[in-house]
Amino acid sequence: MALIECVPNYSEGRDKAIIEKIESHFKDKEGIKLLDTAPDEDHNRTVITVVGEPEPLVEAVIASAKTAHEEIDMTKHQGEHPRMGATDVIPLTPVKDISMEECVELSKDIAKRLGEDLDIPVFMYEESATRKDRKNLAKVRKGEYEGVKKRINEEGEEPDYGPAKMHETAGATAVGARKPLVAYNVNLSTSDVDIAKKIAKNIRQRSGGLKNVKALGIYLDDRQVAQVTMNLVDVNQTPIYRVQELIKIEAARYGVYITDCEIVGLTPVEALIDVARYYLQLDGFDSEQVLENRLID
Amino acid sequence: MALIECVPNYSEGRDKAIIEKIESHFKDKEGIKLLDTAPDEDHNRTVITVVGEPEPLVEAVIASAKTAHEEIDMTKHQGEHPRMGATDVIPLTPVKDISMEECVELSKDIAKRLGEDLDIPVFMYEESATRKDRKNLAKVRKGEYEGVKKRINEEGEEPDYGPAKMHETAGATAVGARKPLVAYNVNLSTSDVDIAKKIAKNIRQRSGGLKNVKALGIYLDDRQVAQVTMNLVDVNQTPIYRVQELIKIEAARYGVYITDCEIVGLTPVEALIDVARYYLQLDGFDSEQVLENRLID
Known part of the structure; x- marks a missing residue:
């Protein structure tokens, strides 16, 4: 169906x-x-x-x-x-x-x-x-x-x-x-919004980074931390793990690391399966192996 | 339902x-x-x-x-x-x-x-x-x-x-x-089955490793590699990422690494969500944010 x-x-x-x-x-x-x-x-x-x-x-x-x-x-x-x-x-x-x-x-x-x-x-x-x-x-x-x-x-x-x-x-x-969009935010171990802005610039498509990534560096008043806030507009082509690892690499030059992240709203399960495929090295994993995927008519 | x-x-x-x-x-x-x-x-x-x-x-x-x-x-x-x-x-x-x-x-x-x-x-x-x-x-x-x-x-x-x-x-x-069981196999960068056996022994519940993990070291004839073959009998309590990372740690002492892994048969989506939660640092992620989870009546 x-x-x-x-x-x-x-x-x-x-x-x-x-x-x-x-x-x-x-x-x-x-x-x-x-x-x-x-x-x-x-x-x-x-x-x-x-x-x-x-x-x-x-x-x-x-x-x-x-x-x-x-x-x-x-x-x-x-x-x-x-x-x-x-x-x-x-x-x-x-x-x-x-x-x-x-x-x-x-x-x-x-x-x-x-x-x-x-x-x-x-x-x-x-x-x-x-x-x-x-x-x-x-x-x-x-x-x-x-x-x-x-x-x-x-x-x-x-x-x-x-x-x-x-x-x-x-x-x-x-x-x-349109393709499914994942709203993804990465919080940094710094309150310096300039670092978030530099990272955002380096990882987004517009300025030479990853395709399908829109990113901004912002400051979160309530938590007093800098955040890279993103829209990932094609997670099939550019999966979340690739964004995450590239942010780690760009953050390292400032001695900054990722403290925590969030997906805002809904995500297709395929986006998370790709994350598991990468980190668990499950190259041959088929989405049909996910029980819940078999239950949707 | x-x-x-x-x-x-x-x-x-x-x-x-x-x-x-x-x-x-x-x-x-x-x-x-x-x-x-x-x-x-x-x-x-x-x-x-x-x-x-x-x-x-x-x-x-x-x-x-x-x-x-x-x-x-x-x-x-x-x-x-x-x-x-x-x-x-x-x-x-x-x-x-x-x-x-x-x-x-x-x-x-x-x-x-x-x-x-x-x-x-x-x-x-x-x-x-x-x-x-x-x-x-x-x-x-x-x-x-x-x-x-x-x-x-x-x-x-x-x-x-x-x-x-x-x-x-x-x-x-x-x-x-019974709880959902995930059959999980980890292939090593060695053909020495003794190394797979030692790793299996160190990571499984029976001999002092992780709870809810049953593991054996075996040799795969067709691929000529050693494998840690496992049944994870409670992935809610002992998620796959913890097993994966512990195997990496135990393998390192032999100069061995993980080449690839497989999940045999079906897995509940929650097992993969836990993997994404860990590696993407998504502590606050709710399973209800997975679109497909909302479609099963």
Whole structure:
């Protein structure tokens, strides 16, 4: 049975009644499973994590976007997180028995319906992007609701689906298939944020490090330690152990070591299997040897 | 939903028709999933791996034991693996949402019905053992079919369920709940089996090493290397990484290192999560952060 993960983001993180209405489309529905609802008051944004079969999942996402469209007014929205629409972004990730290509097709189905049925301009991003400069969500959303609204009718700025005109209250939505992302943080035995920044620079793709690694050096006020905070955007190609070992190597030159790490949110089991394959030297280990992997239909 | 794993062993590894009849009780049944059927001609024994909900799993196991009882004649059985019954051993392991105590109760239900309905003497072992000297299956089965047949009516040798008399053709059965077992092999950068034997001795529980580790040093003819072959009988209490690191330490004194390792058959995902927790320093990692763990009902 094909399974995909969807992590839609909605521009409402304060009004519980609205959040519950949006969430209700994923609750107790045949063929889908709501894993998490995470509202954030500062961001004024709610992130839902849901896994399910393609068809019911697509229907639930469309229904939730309709509710967000009815309940959220982007002309009045304020929050710390960048945003351009009531349903701001809908990422789809293949989990089991489904290809990236099929997820791209599903993302197009969603985009088409949001455009036609709800009059929302939709931009395709990541694996679903129709142009190279739209792969990166940050670029698509640049200027946020206000900025996109201004330029959307200009040549080359048209959305992939829906009208070339911002929906006044619902804004615009980004839809795209993407690989599973692991949010990974490494804490260092120092409070010197400059060291974390240097390590981040040396290990990330952008500045000559590992492919598929986005990294920043930051300072954690509460713990008074420096942290390398990362998004690992393709753990199949660039597994966590390789990042971990490279950070150790880069940290050593400053006499710094790793004190502890964290994975934020969910990770696919395959990411941890790769860690075990490396450290236990299990080159021939097959994911089907994991009992739990055999229990998911 | 409660899930248990059952790995029943039957004393027939050659006659395909009989093996298929036994296997059929686990195929396409509501609430259970047949993961593997492994017949072995030399051992003349078939090992079935099945996972499912307690009630349908118990019914399938009983039905398969009835077939084994009808089709296998222990007076004519020959094979390399120790055995005492047509259905030789029925181990139950908790997988999800069920306690060891509940698995012990289920093992008693199975034992009672094998005794009453099929006239088979049944010995409870591992966590289900009623006496300390019956915890170890090897001790219970000592002397195999022929030996057990001789002593079963002696005082203190009576089975836990069923008649104190060997069933002529079906023999006796051992039933017990046990923790998940990981079969783990470590290959060394040497062909000197004595080094593997010394390492095995130093790391195993019996001779002063790690608790829950059974180990032997053997020589692999085909690869011409020495191997430490192990059963890790409680990977929650004694995780694989601790075994791996201790073997490295013991191997170092001989100038020997680990070339590669293997997990034979299935492993619970928790065993690999513990490996990632250690090497990635993820002390706070929760198993519920593994996406696939959230998909098993």
